[in-house]
Amino acid sequence: MSRIGKQPVTIPSGVTVTLGQDRRLAVKGPKGNLELTLRPEVGVEIDEKEARVVLEDGADSREGRAFHGMTRALVNNMVLGVTTPFTKKLEIVGVGWNAAVQGKQIVLNIGFCHPVNIPLPASVTAEAPNPTTLILSGPDKQELGQVAATIRKVRPPEPYKGKGIHYSGEYVRRKAGKSFGA
Template identity: 55%
Template structure:
């Protein structure tokens, strides 16, 4: 049995959960999220907790049990507190700015790269080199942060590029300088 799937989800005081068959809708102070869960799992609300159970013991049901519990838990957490990802830009002359709601990145290309965040996602910049992506849907926040990082991933020789806050980039040693060659 899934250890994660067995754990109940506690509902904060300001959050409302509506379960209509396989449709789960969560409404809180930050917004509203809804998701249709697969038919292999059943969702029940008991007082201030939500339980996600398997319908049967088939392999697909066992595979989706913990996943669906985590998805519902992330929805509850997202509408109550929200999620954010931080990115750091390293490199001489590399910087970011917000223009309107779009993110403008100057990361060594001939032209600035403009990224338009999806609906429900806000992008902020601190000190021209720290980018903060925030929103209520954990999946979309993570995908947007990954799209920003993919513009210029950190390179292994000098460490220049866009990286997640706290990400460790393993550095390589450059060429030996031609010693011993003739």
């Protein structure tokens, strides 16, 4: 059994967790609804106050134990996400580079000859408190991370001047430039 998988997931008030016949776990809360299809190695036992992820019979292999812990972490992230949404903060470094939110898409002006438009999924919201900062939020941690990675991939930080899009708090390794000889 996985050490992480052994821990129960506490269900706060206002959140409902249901398991369908087709092994789909649904979590509904005040900030959104999420679904997860369970692997055949694991199951979920749901009480009023907590949910326990359990190994199915014959799934006590190394792979089964790994899925046990992973599924518990996914269920916990779903419960946390529907109560308080996850957030990711991106910073844009570069002279004249900026970002703006227009409806359900982000418009990036980051040194290309054209603006870059990135559509947002329905569950992810974005705001730009200033032109060089983007704050993304949403209940699904995986989808939020994927959207943030897609935005960062458009112009990742470069090591010489540090220009580009990076996560807030991310360390950008810097390199020395060319040294001129005599």
